[in-house]
Amino acid sequence: MDCFSELTYAILVDGELAVEDARQVRNHLAACSRCRELVETLRAENRVLKEVLRELPQEAGERAGLAWFPRSWVWGDLAVVATMLALGAAVSQWFDEQRVPEVLEWLNPFSSAGGMNLIFNLSYYFGHGGADVLTHYADIVGWLSLLGLLGSSALLLGRRWRRSRSGLCLLTVLLSLSLPSIALERRHSEFVTVAANETVDDSLVAAGNTVRIEGVVNGDLLAFGRTVEVSGTVKGDLLTWAQRTEVHGTVEGHIYTFSQSLDVGGQVGRSIYAWVQSLRVDDKGHVGDGIVAGAADVGLEGDVMRSVTVFASSADVSGSIGRDLTMTGGNLTLANSARVGGNLTARVHRQEEVHIADGATIGGKRDIQVQVKKTRFAHPKFYFFQAVRLLAAMLVGWLGLVLFPGFFQGTTQAVGAGWRSVGLGFAVLVGAPVAMIVGVATLAGIPVALMLLALYLAAIYLAKVWVGAFLGKILLKRATATTRDWLLGLLVGLLIITVAGFIPYAGGLIRFAVVCLGLGAFAWQLYRASQPIATT
Amino acid sequence: MEELELESILELARGHDADALAELYRRYARRVFGLCRYLMGSTEPAEDATSEVFLKLQRSIDSYDGSVPFPSWLLRVASNHCIDALRRKQRERQVIGEPEADSAPLEVAGPGPSPLSEVISAEQQAAIRQAIARLPENYRVPLVLRYYSDLGYDEIAQRLGLKRDHVATLLFRAKRELRRVLARGRE
Numbered sequence: 260m261d262c263f264s265e266l267t268y269a270i271l272v273d274g275e276l277a278v279e280d281a282r283q284v285r286n287h288l289a290a291c292s293r294c295r296e297l298v299e300t301l302r303a304e305n306r307v308l309k310e311v312l313r314e315l316p317q318e319a320g321e322r323a324g325l326a327w328f329p330r331s332w333v334w335g336d337l338a339v340v341a342t343m344l345a346l347g348a349a350v351s352q353w354f355d356e357q358r359v360p361e362v363l364e365w366l367n368p369f370s371s372a373g374g375m376n377l378i379f380n381l382s383y384y385f386g387h388g389g390a391d392v393l394t395h396y397a398d399i400v401g402w403l404s405l406l407g408l409l410g411s412s413a414l415l416l417g418r419r420w421r422r423s424r425s426g427l428c429l430l431t432v433l434l435s436l437s438l439p440s441i442a443l444e445r446r447h448s449e450f451v452t453v454a455a456n457e458t459v460d461d462s463l464v465a466a467g468n469t470v471r472i473e474g475v476v477n478g479d480l481l482a483f484g485r486t487v488e489v490s491g492t493v494k495g496d497l498l499t500w501a502q503r504t505e506v507h508g509t510v511e512g513h514i515y516t517f518s519q520s521l522d523v524g525g526q527v528g529r530s531i532y533a534w535v536q537s538l539r540v541d542d543k544g545h546v547g548d549g550i551v552a553g554a555a556d557v558g559l560e561g562d563v564m565r566s567v568t569v570f571a572s573s574a575d576v577s578g579s580i581g582r583d584l585t586m587t588g589g590n591l592t593l594a595n596s597a598r599v600g601g602n603l604t605a606r607v608h609r610q611e612e613v614h615i616a617d618g619a620t621i622g623g624k625r626d627i628q629v630q631v632k633k634t635r636f637a638h639p640k641f642y643f644f645q646a647v648r649l650l651a652a653m654l655v656g657w658l659g660l661v662l663f664p665g666f667f668q669g670t671t672q673a674v675g676a677g678w679r680s681v682g683l684g685f686a687v688l689v690g691a692p693v694a695m696i697v698g699v700a701t702l703a704g705i706p707v708a709l710m711l712l713a714l715y716l717a718a719i720y721l722a723k724v725w726v727g728a729f730l731g732k733i734l735l736k737r738a739t740a741t742t743r744d745w746l747l748g749l750l751v752g753l754l755i756i757t758v759a760g761f762i763p764y765a766g767g768l769i770r771f772a773v774v775c776l777g778l779g780a781f782a783w784q785l786y787r788a789s790q791p792i793a794t795t
Numbered sequence: 796m797e798e799l800e801l802e803s804i805l806e807l808a809r810g811h812d813a814d815a816l817a818e819l820y821r822r823y824a825r826r827v828f829g830l831c832r833y834l835m836g837s838t839e840p841a842e843d844a845t846s847e848v849f850l851k852l853q854r855s856i857d858s859y860d861g862s863v864p865f866p867s868w869l870l871r872v873a874s875n876h877c878i879d880a881l882r883r884k885q886r887e888r889q890v891i892g893e894p895e896a897d898s899a900p901l902e903v904a905g906p907g908p909s910p911l912s913e914v915i916s917a918e919q920q921a922a923i924r925q926a927i928a929r930l931p932e933n934y935r936v937p938l939v940l941r942y943y944s945d946l947g948y949d950e951i952a953q954r955l956g957l958k959r960d961h962v963a964t965l966l967f968r969a970k971r972e973l974r975r976v977l978a979r980g981r982e
Contacts, residue, residue, distance in 0.1 A: 266967045273941070275948045275963065304970060308942040311923045315832050665837055787884070 262294050263287060265301075272301040345651035346720055451484070453491065462495060466699065470501075472508065479512065483699055487518075489525070496529075500699070504535075506544075513548075523561070530565075538569075540578065549582070566601065583623070593619040606630055636761075649753055656724040656749045660742055666788060667725070668745065673780035673787075674729035681772065684722075684779030691715045722777020727752030729780075801865060808856050820849050823866060827873045833939040834877035836928065844880055848873045870944050878954055881932060926976045934969035937962055 263284055270276045271284050288295050451467040453459055453474040462478030470482040472489045479495035487501040489508045496512035504518040511528035514521070520537040523544040530548040531538075538554040540546060544561030550569070557574040559567065566582040574586050577594035583601035591605045595618030602623035605613050610629050615621075659667045674680055691711060698708035731748025734755075760770045807815035827848055831841040851872070859868055927935065937955065940946045952959045 266963065269967045269970070270948075270963050273948070273963075273966070305942065307923070308927075308938070308970075311920050312833065312927070312939065312943045313829075314920070314924060315829055665840075 262291060265297065268294065268298050269301055272298060272305055342655055342717060342720070345648075345655050346716065451482075455491065464705070538571075542578065544578075590614075592616075593621075595619060599623070602626060604628070645757060649750075649757065652724055652727070652753055653746065653749060655721065656728065657742075657746055659721070659724065660745055664742075666784060667728075669787065670725045670777075670780045670784040671728040671732065671745070673783045674725050674776055676780070676783065680776045680779030680783065682779065683782050684775035684777065687778045687782045688719075688775060718778055718781045719774055721781065722774045723753065723756055724749065725777045725780050726773045727756050730755055805856070805859070805865060808852075811853060816849070816853060819852065819869075823869055824849065826866065827869060830870055830873050830939065830943055831877050833928065833943055834874060834936055835880065836932065836935065840880065840884075844873070844877050848876050851876070867945075871946075874940055874944055874946075875954065878936065881936065885932075922977060923973065926973050929976075930969060930972060934965060934972055937965045938969040941966055 267276070267280070267284060271281060276284065288298060446463065446465045447467060449468050451465040451470045453463070453472045453476060455473040457474035459474070459476045459478070462480070463476050464481045466483040468485050470484040470487045472480065472493060473491045475492045475494070477494050479498065480489070480493045481498045482504075483500045485502045487499045487504045489497060489506045489510060492509045492511070494511045497506070497510045497514045497516070499514075499516045499518055501516070502519045503522075504514075504516050504520070505522045505524070506514065506527065507522075507524045509526040509528070511526075513529040514523075514527055514531045514533070516531075516533045516535060518533070518535050520539070521531070521533050521535045522539045522541065523531065523546065524541045525543070526545050526547070528547045531540075531546055531550045531552065533550070533552040533554065535552065535554045537556045537558075538550075538552050539556075539558040540550075540561040540563065541558075542560040546561070546563040549565040550559075550563055550567045552568075553570045555572050557569050557571045559574070559576045559580070560578045562579050562581075564581040566585070567580050568583075568585045570587045572589040573592075574588070574590070575592045575594070576584065576597045576599075578596070579598040579600075581600045583604065584599045585604045587606040589607065590612045591607060592614045593599070593603075593616055595616040597616070597619040599620065600622045602625075603615075603621050604626045606628045607613055608630055610627070613627050615625075656667075692715075695708040695711050695715070698711065699705055728745055728749040730752035731750065732745070732752075734751055735744070735748050756769070756773055760766045760773075762769065804815045804818050808819055824845060828841060828845045831844040831848070832838060835841045835844055848869075852869075855872060859865065863871075927938065930938065937951050940951045940954065941948075946954070948959050948962045951957075952962045955962070957965075
């Protein structure tokens, strides 16, 4: 007589086999020692299970042998630091990649010029497109996504209070940084003008198509608009998010700007920090401190008292720089009239990209580093950076899994929804900036918009972690969800995504799809996690 | 209160006596939490579920008729609560899915010695607990109902809305998965 299946024996051992079947099985067992042994094993297994279940499983932190760490802050803070590091690595890598596609750069949404174009055009298209429908759309969609995302994050944070203390700290910091802006004077209309004879005694937050300062702002000026012009005086700092920022008057503090173009033809008391497509300090421009900028084109015709550090695809210097000039990127031209008080450091791809006129004065050393751009794949640094990024992503993934195991595994699983994730992700990718712009435009929403921005950037970074983990899980065909399996899957998935991302032409699309997928899964999981557990 | 018989405590609790309810909590919270911890898969929802079960107890204790021992009744209430919570949590997909049609056929007898059946140390016990806690929900829930709550196949099937055969298959697969995970952990 044939042996029965192991399943049958398992049911027998559980005492759940029908009487007649049980009799047949017992008859067989009497004759088959191998099956008897199996049944004994299964019995012992059940005993062990019952015994083991009397105690509770240890928690994740203890399991890792790190029980003596006060989890609440060490893990949380480590996660924040790791995220910052990872974001930093990603941004620096991004900087590094700026010079790649020169002619077509404006088309590439991942380049600064292209991204800039995309962001500004999209935001102004929605914000000031003129079409009422679109304005309404932006209003409604923006507010809905804003409220939705905010509500769900609040619920999520509320439910996860203990584990997200560091997140709440971050939230508090963001809030405290952004709250003062609510108390400031706010102006919002198509044209915001501070007339020549007008003085604003406090800091001013201005949003409009055109923000023009002809008078005096005694505090800081925060301006959002298509065009921001300062021909008067800002006694504090100038902070702008605009397509065009022009300073022909005086800014006594710093300038922080995220604009398509920044033109400085006036006085800046302190430093300029700019992330722009084009930065120009004309011959009447004077910067009391230094400049740190990421830009496609930089033109320095005026005076900068201290050091200039730029990441740019082209930089022309004909003015004077008090201390060092450090340039990383493409073309560097120093005209006859150029004067650099300190060292000149240029990191370029070809020697001929650096033109230094004979009449140019350089006080310190000239250090021109040619970074041979054979192909980046031939560069050990490239692999090093990729490895660092991979490690950072693994670390972030691991910390995420330790801190929010359910949420991370759930998000990984949600990636599997495929088109739902892609669609939702695309909607969030486009909708969140709209929501942020609407939030900023209505001013009351500035802190919310800032928080949303942080969340948005973090989610974009984490997208590859979730997609990677999902991909790995599929490929490794692991049904279980142990941390080790998850991380192994993540490693495999990230490797695939990284390699696929470098396929010419298709690579960009793949990376974009990964971001959409991950964002969609994240949004979905956020929505699900915020579902209240109703009492019955 | 502590030295009172369970019967008297239950009687007082039926009258919504706060001390009696507190005493029930003191006596059974750990077991209820243990069940919830295994069913829910992590501590936080388990804590929520435990407190909800005891909150509900104030009302539901009226329906306890004494036909089964009180602890069994309480664990049944708790497991129902957890199953409901899991269902709600993952409304869009069936929590306790039917076994997949395409998965490997059930093998014939003879898997050799199981890592689950040997005499085991405390450390190994901990490893098994971990492995159970990390089983996918559709394996974990039936396993816990069977070996923690001591429910029969029929009762599990009824709670989870499954066929009896599927319960057997899920339990079988759950154990096989545990063996696989543990065997790999030893390599």
